[in-house]
Amino acid sequence: MNVLITGIRGFLGSAIARGFVRQGHVVSGTSSRDADKTFPSGPEVSKLKLGDEAPSKLFDGVDCVIHCAHDFSSDASKKNVEGTKQIFLAAKSAGVPAQVFISSYSATPRSKTRYGQVKFTLEKFFLENGGTVLKPGLVLGAGGLGGRLLKTMRKSWIFPIPGGSAVTFPYVGINDFVRFVIEVALSGQAGTYNVFYPDFTSFSMLAAAVKRTVGRPILTVPLPIDAIYPIYRLVESFLFKFGAQLPVNAESLISLRDNQLVANEGTSTILPRSKATLQEIVSSVMQDLDREGSGSAHG
Numbered sequence: 001m002n003v004l005i006t007g008i009r010g011f012l013g014s015a016i017a018r019g020f021v022r023q024g025h026v027v028s029g030t031s032s033r034d035a036d037k038t039f040p041s042g043p044e045v046s047k048l049k050l051g052d053e054a055p056s057k058l059f060d061g062v063d064c065v066i067h068c069a070h071d072f073s074s075d076a077s078k079k080n081v082e083g084t085k086q087i088f089l090a091a092k093s094a095g096v097p098a099q100v101f102i103s104s105y106s107a108t109p110r111s112k113t114r115y116g117q118v119k120f121t122l123e124k125f126f127l128e129n130g131g132t133v134l135k136p137g138l139v140l141g142a143g144g145l146g147g148r149l150l151k152t153m154r155k156s157w158i159f160p161i162p163g164g165s166a167v168t169f170p171y172v173g174i175n176d177f178v179r180f181v182i183e184v185a186l187s188g189q190a191g192t193y194n195v196f197y198p199d200f201t202s203f204s205m206l207a208a209a210v211k212r213t214v215g216r217p218i219l220t221v222p223l224p225i226d227a228i229y230p231i232y233r234l235v236e237s238f239l240f241k242f243g244a245q246l247p248v249n250a251e252s253l254i255s256l257r258d259n260q261l262v263a264n265e266g267t268s269t270i271l272p273r274s275k276a277t278l279q280e281i282v283s284s285v286m287q288d289l290d291r292e293g294s295g296s297a298h299g
Helices: 011-022 077-093 114-128 144-155 174-187 203-214 225-240 250-258 278-297
Strands: 002-006 026-031 044-047 064-067 098-102 132-136 138-140 158-162 171-173 191-195 219-223
Touching (some): 011 026, 011 144, 064 077, 064 174, 077 098, 098 114, 114 250, 138 144, 138 278, 158 203, 171 174, 203 219, 203 278, 219 225, 225 250
Parallel strands (some): 002 026, 002 064, 064 098, 098 132, 158 219
């Protein structure tokens, strides 16, 4: 299969690309970022920002486009929606037979966050036009929100638990996520698929898994989401001025509160139970984070 991945230098896009390459597929992609060390060799990457016109030659010979690109700028909602639609329509016009949109479990009709609203709007567009929608839970790997969370927990002696242990959410290990994306892309079947395990996790459970991995105490402090949200937003705005960010943004807290129940509607499905335990997944991510840190330290 010849696959084009938008946002190929991002955490999910790069992981999906490596998975396809390992199976012998032809992979190319687009990225708004300049060349880096993500792919020393292999996939050809074209620079393309959401909102830019996608050249038709980009889709020559492509069998499937996987849409991972997302601009996380605070004012980029329209750019995300219109830019993704533009790429979809250009690919469809070029004759690409299958397109997969990487959405989120937090994309629902009741979404109150910009991220959830954008993802849900695009879900409807893809489904109305014969595309495929994948809704992952929190992806646990050495990158993205899951990676930032685990990295922060590993460094912390005290970690606040928004909503306490009662707040749970779906999750999936990065390897199972990539495997499922490849399976769906190869099948060419349209529809909506949930991509997470049937057993949900929580901040408390993740912190306990990190604690066992690092072998030292981590004190968890449960705090009500509604009470900490205003403070969190204030700290987030302050850090933004210095180019820093919290491991979980304020919008994600609201998503946690508003999306405790994830409906399985239509053709939605859930991954079978993972062969690895949460503890094993977290320990594996810790090892990957250590390898990345060692690699960056040595150039």
